Amino acid sequence: METATDKNELITRLRAEILFLQGVRVALHHKQMGTGLGPVQDAFPQGAFPVGAMHEFISTDQGQSAATSGFMAALAGFLMKQDGVCLWVGMQRTVFPPALSFFGVAPERVIFIDVKKERDLLWMIEEGLRCQALSAVIGQVQEIGLTASRRLQLACEQSNVTGLLHRINPRSMNPVAAVCRWQISPLPTEGQGELPGIGHPRWNVQLLKIRNGHPGSWQVQWDNQNLKSIITQDSPGKGQLLQAG
Amino acid sequence: MARYVSIWFPHLTTDRLVLKRPELAGTSFVLASPSRGRVVVKAASPQAQACGIVEGMVVADARAVLPSLEVIEDDAELAEKLLNALAKWTLRYSPLAAIDLDDGLILDATGCTHLWGGEMAYLKDIVARLKGSGYDVRAAMADTIATAWAVCRFGKKERIVAPGAQLDALLALPPTALRLDQVSIDKMYKLGFYQIKRFVHIAPSVLRRRFGQSLLDRLGQALGHVHEGFAPIHPPEPFAERLPCLEPIRTAPGIEIALQKLLEMLCSRLVKEGQGVRKVILKCYRIDGEMRQVEIGTSFASCSSGHLFKLFELKIPTIEPALGIELFVLEAPVVEPLGEQQDQLFNIGAANKWVEIAELLDRLVARAGPDISHRYLPAQHYWPERCTLEAASLKEQPQTPWRTDRPRPVHLLQEPQKVEVSAPVPDYPPMLFRYQGEVHKIKRADGPERIEQEWWIQQGLHRDYYTVEDESGARFWIFRLGHYQDYNKPEWFLHGYFA
Known part of the structure; x- marks a missing residue:
């Protein structure tokens, strides 16, 4: 028996080491960080959101793009905590800063970089990712190649800054060097109780790819500002696997 | 003499x-x-x-x-x-x-x-x-x-x-020319001493008794017997460094080495005097008589040669050395006292983080030009276009909390886009709207939230905002401009997307 437990311990330790070597960093505070993500949490390797890595988000229309912005803002909020600073880099900024406070981000802690030339965009995202003082860098791009994304991922690994890359309406879903690929789409809301009208934001969160984790799809609700509680709807297709990474 | x-x-x-x-x-x-x-x-x-x-x-x-x-x-x-x-x-x-x-x-x-x-x-x-x-x-x-x-x-x-x-x-000048006090001058005019020659030959002991030592001092200063103090101004020395080269420099590494030397000289002087630069110009004098210059700016007073070098590094490829550069001149036209920032430079912790971020922003600005970075603070306006205020500096903190009592879209369009709607009754949210050729059937709606024009800033119609959701779950922020009236139908606009 003893040898068996020893073996198990050895195997888990080796697995953790392999993960580390593969570039999956786990936040030191992942216990606190984890509480917010609800059911999505289990999909990550070792049950912890990978920080210091690139996350790729894909949106194909305006609705998805807005939902993705909200979800990214929520993630950035968890990464920033009380005193973090986030860089939001993009060509055409549509994000409305006051709305970020609904997702637990202090809008004055977000620095928006409005890039005018496309050739500067990736350079700026990379430069941001190299700055250890930042908690997160959100980049909005349209097209990105594998080589360019590899540079960004390496910058993340060196500085331990988390990068959230939002690919808006890309022409092709080409693979990029990111630990996760997400797709967030809005879902119809339900009024609170008997009241008509619009309730809390609801999203269909699809984790299309995750390195060493379990891809999946969840129907979640962003409930009350600052409070991240994700509840699954009473639908039969709960936790259904969509696509393996 | x-x-x-x-x-x-x-x-x-x-x-x-x-x-x-x-x-x-x-x-x-x-x-x-x-x-x-x-x-x-x-x-x-x-x-x-x-x-x-x-x-x-x-x-x-x-x-x-x-x-x-x-x-x-x-x-x-x-x-x-x-x-x-x-x-x-x-x-x-x-x-x-x-x-x-x-x-x-x-x-x-x-x-x-x-x-x-x-x-x-x-x-x-x-x-x-x-x-x-x-x-x-x-x-x-x-x-x-x-x-x-x-x-x-x-x-x-x-x-x-x-x-x-x-x-x-x-001799011919009046006693006022000796820079005497008013009392002595009055006394002299009373005694008929309208010119210096009237009293200059009187014995000093007599003059001292009548007018005090000051008259004798003034006379002595004028005639050169008594020394008069002279306090010349000390103009501030401009922050500039020169580096002449024995051989003309034609390569980028050569320019880098010259720049590093100059920056070290400049920064060691800045550190000594507790100053930091906001703007630095590197002038490269070439042997063909032409001059090339590059300029960098920082968002805070900096005396770190490493940081300044990084900013210049982005500009070095734009210097054209041609036959070679024989003289480098580094000038700092805008210098500010370091003040509190200096403390932060040597503090490890939260304050240090801001310096790092400021340096990052300087690099981004050096690459892409000014006004690319924005940070927003709440402004006390309901009108959506005016409810944010650009922060003047990285340190500025909001004076008022951000309002979260009303829903606001995560994406706001720069300009409200006109949409075609069919609304059942006046003052109800529309049943459907058409935007860019696509019809959105509205399932749920909240509102209206009326936002009036701030008449002291701008004249115009009010907006009635509705939060609407279509059958696919996408959420929009649309508004009606003005009231329903008998003779015209008000226009509807799409202004944002909710998450």
């Missing part, structure tokens, strides 16, 4: 005002400031003086003399500021220049005049240039400061007092 030049500006402040406001030239105006409950003339233009308005007069009296008199508020520190600037300018005539409040300058011209071809030419050049720039000016030269001062202000014709001839120059 020392030689001094005294320069006198009889209308210093008024001349300056005429330079700034040319429409005042040739008019009667006074500079006045309140004193003891009335407004007193501090300086009068030559035209006003011709009407009998003098310094120290009450403005009400002056207005009685000249009803069309223009009264301008006086800046008490202006004279000193002007004199300082003029003293810096006169350093071209002598390395030692001092200001002589309230309206003069003193130059130590010892050994300088031969460069202008003699004392006469020297003095003429000073007067001509200052008059050319718009100031009424008189100047005189003598062996002592006091004599130069007296001849400059009271001398009749001869402006240059020959070496050792102070006494002759002074």
Whole structure:
């Protein structure tokens, strides 16, 4: 028996080491960080959101793009905590800063970089990712190649800054060097109780790819500002696997 | 033998005002400031003086003399500021220049005049240039400061007092020319001493008994028996470093090495003086006589050579060395005291983080030009376009909390986009709307939230905002501009997307 437990311990330790070597960093505070993500949490390797890595988000229309912005803002909020600073880099900024406070981000802690030339965009995202003082860098791009994304991922690994890359309406879903690929789409809301009208934001969160984790799809609700509680709807297709990474 | 030049500006402040406001030239105006409950003339233009308005007069009296008199508020520190600037300018005539409040300058011209071809030419050049720039000016030269001062202000014709001839120059001047206090001067006029020659030969013990030691001191200073202090100005040394090269430099690594050396020299001086640069210019003088320059700016005062080098590194490829660069000059035209930022530089922790971020932003700005980075603070407006305020600096914190009592879209369109709607009854949310050829059937809606125009800023119609959700779950922020009326249907606009 003893040898068996020893073996198990050895195997888990080796697995953790392999993960580390593969570039999956786990936040030191992942216990606190984890509480917010609800059911999505289990999909990550070792049950912890990978920080210091690139996350790729894909949106194909305006609705998805807005939902993705909200979800990214929520993630950035968890990464920033009380005193973090986030860089939001993009060509055409549509994000409305006051709305970020609904997702637990202090809008004055977000620095928006409005890039005018496309050739500067990736350079700026990379430069941001190299700055250890930042908690997160959100980049909005349209097209990105594998080589360019590899540079960004390496910058993340060196500085331990988390990068959230939002690919808006890309022409092709080409693979990029990111630990996760997400797709967030809005879902119809339900009024609170008997009241008509619009309730809390609801999203269909699809984790299309995750390195060493379990891809999946969840129907979640962003409930009350600052409070991240994700509840699954009473639908039969709960936790259904969509696509393996 | 020392030689001094005294320069006198009889209308210093008024001349300056005429330079700034040319429409005042040739008019009667006074500079006045309140004193003891009335407004007193501090300086009068030559035209006003011709009407009998003098310094120290009450403005009400002056207005009685000249009803069309223009009264301008006086800046008490202006004279000193002007004199300082003029003293810096006169350093071209002598390395030692001092200001002589309230309206003069003193130059130590010892050994300088031969460069202008003699004392006469020297003095003429000073007067001509200052008059050319718009100031009424008189100047005189003598062996002592006091004599130069007296001849400059009271001398009749001869402006240059020959070496050792102070006494002759002074004889015909009034006692006021000795810079005595008012009590002594009054006493002298009472006794009939209208000219210096009346009392200069009286025995010192008698003069001391009557007028005190100060008269003897002043006389001694004028004649050169008593030393008079001279406090020359010390102009700040500009922050600039030069690096001449033995061999012309043609490669990027060569430029980098030169730049690093210059930055280290500059930064070590900055650190010593507790200053930081906001702007640095690198000038590269090439052997073909051309000059190339690159410029960087920082968002906070910095004295870190590493950071400044990183900013320059982005610009080095734009320097064209051609046949080679023989001289590098690094100038820092904008320098600020480091102050609190210096503490932060050496603090590890949260404050250090801001420095790192500021350095990052500097790099981004150096690459893509200014106004690419924005940070927003809440502004107390309901109108969506005006509810954020750009933060002036990285340190600025919000004065008011962000409002979260009303839903606001995560994406806001720059310009509201017109949509076609079909709404059932006035004041109800629309049933469907069409935007860019796509029809969105509305399943759920909240609103209206009426936001009125802020009439003190802009005139226009109010907006009634609705939060609507279509059958796919996408959420929009749309508004109706104005009221329903009999004769026209109001327009609807899409203004944002909710998450």
